[in-house]
Amino acid sequence: EAGVTQFPSHSVIEKGQTVTLRCDPISGHDNLYWYRRVMGKEIKFLLHFVKESKQDESGMPNNRFLAERTGGTYSTLKVQPAELEDSGVYFCASSPGGGATEAFFGQGTRLTVV
Amino acid sequence: GNSVTQMEGPVTLSEEAFLTINCTYTATGYPSLFWYVQYPGEGLQLLLKATKADDKGSNKGFEATYRKETTSFHLEKGSVQVSDSAVYFCALSRIQGAQKLVFGQGTRLTINP
Numbered sequence: 001e002a003g004v005t006q007f008p009s010h011s012v013i014e015k016g017q018t019v020t021l022r023c024d025p026i027s028g029h030d031n032l033y034w035y036r037r038v039m040g041k042e043i044k045f046l047l048h049f050v051k052e053s054k055q056d057e058s059g060m061p062n063n064r065f066l067a068e069r070t071g072g073t074y075s076t077l078k079v080q081p082a083e084l085e086d087s088g089v090y091f092c093a094s095s096p097g098g099g100a101t102e103a104f105f106g107q108g109t110r111l112t113v114v
Numbered sequence: 115g116n117s118v119t120q121m122e123g124p125v126t127l128s129e130e131a132f133l134t135i136n137c138t139y140t141a142t143g144y145p146s147l148f149w150y151v152q153y154p155g156e157g158l159q160l161l162l163k164a165t166k167a168d169d170k171g172s173n174k175g176f177e178a179t180y181r182k183e184t185t186s187f188h189l190e191k192g193s194v195q196v197s198d199s200a201v202y203f204c205a206l207s208r209i210q211g212a213q214k215l216v217f218g219q220g221t222r223l224t225i226n227p
Contacts, residue, residue, distance in 0.1 A: 004157070031213070042118070043158075043203060043217040056214060091158060095213075101146065101165065103215065105158035 002026070004106035006092050012112045018080040021109045025074070025094030031055075032075050033095075033103060034067060038088035046090075049075060050097075082113045116141045120204050120218035127194055128226050135189040135221050137178075137204035145206040147171075147180050147187040148215065152201045161189075161202070196225045 005024040013019050025032045034046040046065070047057040051072035060067070064083070069075040079086055089110050093103040121136040139145065149161040149171070162171030167182035176191045187204060204218040 033214070035215070035217075037220075040220070042219040043205075043215075045214050045216070048214060093158075101163060102160050103213075104160075105150070107155075107157040 006106035016081045021077045023092030029094035030097035031095040033093040035091040118218035123221040126224045133191040148205040150203040
C-alpha cells in the first residue's frame with residue numbers, strides 16, 4: 001500500500017512568486033492534515049480536512065495560504081505571494097476516519113523562498 | 115494552551131550507550147502522547163504512543179511512560195545503535211487519537227560507532 005506522497009520534494013522560488021504543494025494521502029483516509037516546520041523549530045499544525053471539508057484551519061498563518069481538497073482525495077496548498085518567512089518544510093499527514101490513533105506522514109516538501 | 119517541550123539537541127552518543135530524551139507537556143484534560151522519528155531523507159514515522167496515564171509505549175527497543183503527575187513522556191533506550199540516528203519529536207493530541215498534533219521542537223540524535 002502506498003504511503004502519503006508529497007510533491008515536489010524541494011522547491012526554491014523567489015519572493016512574490018506562487019507555489020503549489022500537493023499531497024496524496026493514503027487511499028481511503030478521510031482525514032488529511034497539513035503541518036509546517038520553520039527554521040528547525042517545532043512542527044506546527046496548519047489545517048485539517050475531513051474528506052473535502054475544512055474541519056479546522058486555525059493554524060493557517062494568513063490569507064496568502066490557500067488549501068483545497070476537491071473530491072476528498074488529494075490536497076493542494078498554495079502560497080501566493082510567497083514571503084521569506086514561508087520557508088520551511090511542509091508536511092502532510094493522513095489518517096482513517098473516526099478516532100484513529102496514528103497519523104501517517106509524508107516525506108515533506110522543503111520550500112525555500114529567496 | 116497546549117505545548118510540548120523537549121530537551122534541546124543535538125545529542126551525540128556512542129553505540130550501545132543509554133539514551134534518554136526528555137519531554138514534558140502542558141495540556142488540558144487527558145491528551146494522547148506520541149513520539150515520532152524522522153530518519154534522514156524520510157518522512158515522520160510514529161515510533162510509539164500512549165493514550166492514558168501510566169501507559170507505556172514501546173517499539174524497536176524504545177520506551178516511554180505517560181506520567182501524568184510529572185506531565186512527562188521521556189523517551190528511553192537501553193542500548194542505541196548507529197541506525198537510531200534521526201530527529202525525534204515528542205507530540206500530544208488533546209483530542210482522543212492523533213488529531214491535530216502539537217509537537218515539540220525535535221531532538222537530533224547522532225550515534226557514533
